Amino acid sequence: MSSATSFYDFKPSDKGGKPYPLANLKGKVVLVVNTASKCGFTPQFGGLENLYKDVKPKHPDFEIIGFPCNQFGSQDPGSNEEIQQFCQINYGVSFPILGKTDVNGEKVEPVYEWMKKSKPGIMGLTRIKWNFEKFLIGRDGQVVGRWASTAKPESMKGAIEAELAKKPATGTASAEKPKPT
DSSP states (O other): OTTOOSGGGOOOBOTTSSBOOGGGGTTSEEEEEEEOSSSTTTTHHHHHHHHHHHHTTTOTTEEEEEEEOOTTTTOOOSOHHHHHHHHHHHHOOOSOBOOOOBSSSTTBOHHHHHHHHHSOOGGGOOSOOSTTOEEEEOTTSOEEEEEOTTSOGGGGHHHHHHHHHSOOOOOHHHHSOOOOO
16 A cells, blocks of 8 residues: 555454454554564563553553564464464453464565554664564554564553653644634
8 A cells, every 4th residue: 555644544454354444543542563372472462461451541542453473483373263362361462453464575464564664673674573573653643663572562651651642633723813803
């Protein structure tokens, strides 16, 4: 989707293979994570869920979205249903886990292609290096942060809260007072 200008322009597949319009998240702050069930970083599901349960009640305009990916060492080989069950049973995940997707290569999910170009990693590299790489999307649908797999979810809380503290855009035209004539 080369004409995309924001995160909200995409419709990746949900766990059932149906479009999941990211436009439904307009105005929210979203943490996006490529996940895997059989990875050394898999315990981050617990950290992500703790972060979600801590921040979401105070900020209903916060969301986390997981994108299962099997591209790194075949560490998420299960079906979408198996992945959902794993996340729920082992970590009590209550944030959305979408359908399995590719984050690199010829079949890359378009929203991932867009996020990587919007916020390249170290030395300008766009490639996702491993499972549990994270992107923070601001209320305006733009990428405002990117973290490597090694970054623990709790370490992002400050950046997430800072983004949540920003006032939603209200449009400058309506904010201007009419000038006296």
